[in-house]
Amino acid sequence: MNRSLTGATVQIDFQSPTLNDEEIDYLRSKLREDYDLIVRGVELGEDSASPPIAAAPTTHTISQTTDAVATRDGEPSRIVPCTIRSGQTEEFPQGSLIIYGDVNSGGEVRAGGDIVVLGTLRGNAYAGTNGRLSAVIIAMDFAPLQLQIGNCVNRSSTNQKPPGYPEIARIGPEDVIIIEKFVKF
Amino acid sequence: MGKVIVVTSGKGGVGKTTSTANLGTALALLGKSVVLVDADVGLRNLDIVMGLESRVVYTSMDVIEKQCELNKALVRDRRVDGLMLLAASQKNNKDDMQPEQMKAICDKLRTTYDFTLVDSPAGIERGFRNASAGADEAIVVTTPDVSAIRDADRIIGLLQNVEIEPINLVINRFSPQLVGNGSMMDQADVLDILNIDLIGVVPEDSGVITSTNRGIPLVYEDGSPGAQAYMRIARRLTGQRIPIPDLEQKGLFSSIVNWFTKNR
Structure with missing residues (x-):
């Protein structure tokens, strides 16, 4: 807790x-x-x-399954108060990770639960490392090299600039990671 | 008590040695006592860039092996007062030196000289650890391209781990034309990623190649844009507050567009 x-x-x-x-x-x-x-x-x-x-929340845009909500509430989170730079890895299999900074290209964050980046995500993020497919990745600016949720991998196709609003990555239909504008839970 | 500053970058070829030579010479021209330490054991270059290669007799390895006194190993640059060079051994390799030995040398130099600039080799291994062992501060040199920036980011993380503070950034080989037509990252993009203090931007200057070959650091020739940039950085290192000029050549139209997007 x-x-x-x-x-x-x-x-x-x-x-x-x-x-x-x-x-x-x-x-x-x-x-x-x-x-x-x-x-x-x-x-x-x-x-x-x-x-x-x-x-x-009453409008739950993510996963409506009850077990996901229950596990999210019950598990611990770790707050990382700095930027994850190239070559650095932050790992927290027990729960979710909250980064007060950026995750730079070459850096990696891995969490058993969700990943929230209160900055720009430029490196690799791996949420739901324990196989939880309901895990999500949220970042204020989304420009990742590679995303992984559970066993689904998403590689950035282009070197696009982030759109300027927060985005969320989750597993959508057909087990593909989709990235969309993050409004609120 | 002087300062020991390590000049490093992670990636090779971004201008660590050129920056060390020019900043050291510039500081000496400003009246400071300066010693330049080449920490690139086995691949020494700083003596060539300084034009002092023919006068190197002893190296830092001889000092460590107690073949000679530290003061005797320092080569005096006769062109300017108070500028010395401690060369690296060319026949040893980086594992022959321990970080503690480098630290001992830096600690001795710090008591006599205002500035000790340590030219770090590329990489994050023993050579880098040797170079940064005795440092109080760091200057990270990068060029505005993604691979140099990723390596600089890695180095900054390592420097922060050993609590070297402050870490200042030099953006080297900056080309206003390329930024203007959108094919090079601008200052803001670089700073956004690296998130450390910018101490200077050195424009791309073809004079660097000739000055390296001739062994005369650029700052001796006042006119070139590179020399002026290095002089400004040296002044900032001595504590003067000098604004960083905007080298980016933007057209009026894109400036207006930029102003609007930034002030949304």
Whole structure:
């Protein structure tokens, strides 16, 4: 668990009200004890008038499969606060990688989960190294040499300039990696 | 206490030795005491570029093997005050030298000279490690092409690992014409990738070849654009604040387009 959220106030928003009061109380105390999160309120059903600020996504453009969402939430992430330069490799098989910088040509990032690059991705990125096909790669500027998700490989065909907006790579239909404009989850 | 600066690049042929020779001479012309150290054991070049090859008697290897004192191995450049050269051995190879031995030499030179410029060999192996062992700062030389930039990026990562700070960038063999017609990366592209401080841009200058062959560094001839660029970099190394002139020759139309895209 990433501890950077310690002490935060959270709002729990259920799409389908399947929990009773006892279960909610258990969830509340569990979050408090294990993760030091303070539960501000619990929203059940879809009757919420104004959506809470940090609410769970309702428009999920990636994968709608429930198991993917569950694994993503439960696993750790590693934050790398610098640029990955040529010849450097950052590997995190246990979960997702977040890079506060660029991944330069000749550099490599590998993660068991997702990869998020808050800069330009110019090197190689390999998400879902444990074979998870729902993993995604997001970068503010996308100019990678090679992408790999699970066992699907995508090689950049041209030396195009990045389009200037964030993009996301994921496995689309027919097991091909597709890259498209990243709007939000 | 002086500074020890390693001049390095990763890739060969981008102008490490030319830059070392010119920056060292320029610093000496500015009144600093300078020693140039050739760390390219087995493939020494700096003595030729400096025009001092006939006067090299002892090398850094002789100093390490205690054949002579460090001061005796330094060759004085008679054209300018306060400029010395410590040549590399031509008959040994890079594994004959230990990084600690190079560091000991740099530590001694630092106490006497304002600037010690170490000319690093290409590569990331022992030669590079020897050259950077005693350095306080680094100058990374690159040309504006993708392979040189990738190697520079690798070198910057290695320098950062051993906490050499600051690392300054020299873009060499920059051609405003090629940038203008879109077939060469511009300064902004290079800096965007390497993300370190730019200390100077040296334009492509055919005078470099003749000056190398004659053993007279370019900076002795004030007129050439390359010489002026090296003089400016030397001044910046001494702490003067001199803006980097915009060498990119853009037409009025593309300047306007650029201004709009940058200020979107």
